[in-house]
Amino acid sequence: MASSSELPTWYYRVSAAVKKRNGVILWDFDEDISDLDEINPDETTTYNGPNAADYHRLREKREERKRELFQRKEDARGDEKNKVGQVRAAYEALEISVSRSQSTQLSPIDSQFDLHCMDYFDCFYDPSPHGYQRRYVRFEHENRDEAHSGNVTGRFWLNPKVDFELVPFKAPKCSSLEHKEIYTTDGRFSMIL
Numbered sequence: 001m002a003s004s005s006e007l008p009t010w011y012y013r014v015s016a017a018v019k020k021r022n023g024v025i026l027w028d029f030d031e032d033i034s035d036l037d038e039i040n041p042d043e044t045t046t047y048n049g050p051n052a053a054d055y056h057r058l059r060e061k062r063e064e065r066k067r068e069l070f071q072r073k074e075d076a077r078g079d080e081k082n083k084v085g086q087v088r089a090a091y092e093a094l095e096i097s098v099s100r101s102q103s104t105q106l107s108p109i110d111s112q113f114d115l116h117c118m119d120y121f122d123c124f125y126d127p128s129p130h131g132y133q134r135r136y137v138r139f140e141h142e143n144r145d146e147a148h149s150g151n152v153t154g155r156f157w158l159n160p161k162v163d164f165e166l167v168p169f170k171a172p173k174c175s176s177l178e179h180k181e182i183y184t185t186d187g188r189f190s191m192i193l
Helices: 008-021 028-031 052-099 118-123
Strands: 112-115 135-141 151-159 162-172 181-182 190-192
Touching: 008 028, 008 052, 028 052, 052 118, 162 181
Parallel strands: none
Antiparallel strands: 112 135, 135 151, 151 162, 181 190
């Protein structure tokens, strides 16, 4: 951290942007706010050197932005936790159904399914407006003219760097707890469904 006579680097970057545009925009602070969960009380709160008033005004705006981004993250985390709970409840209902030997005929799985995971959220959440995107697996009939042939292909998408096409496979006809291993078309990965 900077000494009490020296300002943090974010101040110089943001101050230049504010002077150039003649106003503060809260997302000016986003570039160097990576510590949403941390509170740093030492950050030159007693600075009284040149530009002190400007520094303290920008510091308060930065703290406001941190609070806003933290709240956005907590809201998104709550939404993700809710979705994980819904998926878990559906899986538990399937387990009960299967334990009672109540197998359900499945409709064609020509659909997209969103993927939810708290561990993934905690590791990869990005507060930027388009940073944290929906993850999904999408299934399509291999040949659209033969929707009832049962062969399905798919796409597994977590983020722009983790985007794979799946090898065609035979879609299940009835609900079950049986796992199926499906490979990516490049053969590098497999997933268990």
